[in-house]
Amino acid sequence: MAVYEHHYRRYAGPLTPDWSRFLIIPRHAYRDIFRSKLFTAFFVACFVPLLIEAILIYLHHNVNALAILKVNVRELLPIDASFFEAFVGIQGGFAFLVTLLVGPPLVARDLRNNALPLYLCRPFSRAEYVFGKMSVVLILLSTITWIPGLVLFLFQSYLEGFSWFAGNLWLANAIFLGSLAWILLLTLLSQTISALVKWRMAASAALLALYLIPSVFSEVINQMFSTRWGHIISVDSLRRSVTAGLFGTFEAASRQVSFSGERISNEPPIWCSWFVLFLICAICLAILSRRVKAYEVVS
């Protein structure tokens, strides 16, 4: 079917491997996403903390620079678990903002324009479609969370030496797992909302509400019942709890000021936070499997 010939002809060339086809979706999606200069600028800004922390690590190991600055950066800001945990926390915030901009239209747009039958009438399964759409967000978030986190870790290891690297390998694990848990949760939440709400703005608003409203409610519960178990419904608190557990900075009991005065309250155990995270992910997957269909059947 050459342009000049104008007749129908079958395709007889080689085919791409089945496993790689889900990657077609992110490849085409990024063309659209990075067409916006504003988003590109924001995405570049997400790497500013990486630059700052890399400079801090460099200063930490540069005696001349320390002498010029006349500041003891080693005492001011030690490169330990808290340093990397803070980086993961900051990048987690950026990851949420990126998700808010990128995630909601992905499935919603296809549902609104009845595009799902076009995808699914090909040798392309529903699971591949969902995984393809999720990978748009996952790949983007990975580049601003655990990948720069590990780059920082390797930079510090390079400057500090192999013994530091060997002794702190668990930090790399914490950076990777903590970031992955958060970006996976964000990806699933954004895609689920996108599959439920067909209008892009409403989907973004719903994602923001899902982040903010439970956090407010969790604090209300904590204050009213003098407890810390309210954290179990806040996505942000769950993330903090899980990350703190991985970095070994989790405090089981904390001082709490409530209406009745000051008291020591127990935080929900870390396994509880993991369990809730898994539960949210499972619910999201169940909703996605119900919503992502070529045609909705009205019984």
Place this chain on the structure above:
Amino acid sequence: MVAALQEDQQIALQALVQTPVIELDGLSVRFGRRPILQDLRGQLRGRAIGLLGPNGAGKTTLIHTLLGFHPPASGTARIFGQDVINETKEIRSIIGYMPERDAYIAKMSCVHFVRLMAELSGIPSEAALERAHEALFYVGLGEARYRNLDTYSLGMKQLAKLAQAIVHGPRLIFLDEPTNGLDPPARLRMIKLIREIRDSGQANIVISSHLLRDVEECCEEILILKDGRIATYCNLEEERKANRKFLVLETRGDQAAFTKAIAELGCEYAITSDHRVKVVLQEGAEIRDLYRIAAAQNLQIRRLNFKRDSLEDIFLKAMENGNGGL
């Protein structure tokens, strides 16, 4: 050795020719408790197959089931011998589908959209782009291929849907209401394209449509559905070859006695209304015999026309009886 190979190839070719395009094997589909398709059986082998039926007859559901979108409640179907339940992926790699409703990916140029669809069918990126251009030129959207799909008119969107259905060169193409919303020139162009693809012999086509004229112009085999069952199967090609003509008589008088008398003459007949009878003349019988019988029965023949069974007649008959089969 060479002779054995040629023999093997011939056997394989024969098997391919003998394999029906679509084979329905007691196929039933339910949505909840509601039966949509009930015990469909038969084999369809035509280059272009028409699916006809009133709204809600199950045409689109049948296509969706063949595409693997709805699981059958019982029975199964095969496309080129491959089972729609167990070999969905293999089937989807050899078919193209043009949905009835507006379907596109927003914020994309048409060439980008068709290329994406080709890539999802497994064609490598560069070849997909090349074929996207070719397909768009083929359907007549060559000049508009860089325009955003959101800006397309209804007719252009239909052509874009056709382009994405054929970009990967499938063996079987499902077209669900392909001429919906098209103006007469655009409709003619669509029909011409369908006939060209059919005549190329490279792909079989299944067309679901309300428009009898479209189906009649493009299809060789017709499957008429009514209430989820096969109402009639008709091989239009054979009907055309047989060139069977009949007479339509407009009468006034005792029609029952008249039809009884022409039946005794050995002619087939059908009463279509109070004053209208269709008669197929048998060999040896002539028109003057009809006048003779009419005069004997004191019946007036006010009009007499030669006609051929049109698809409309077949369709209306199927809607009245609704118990045909393959």
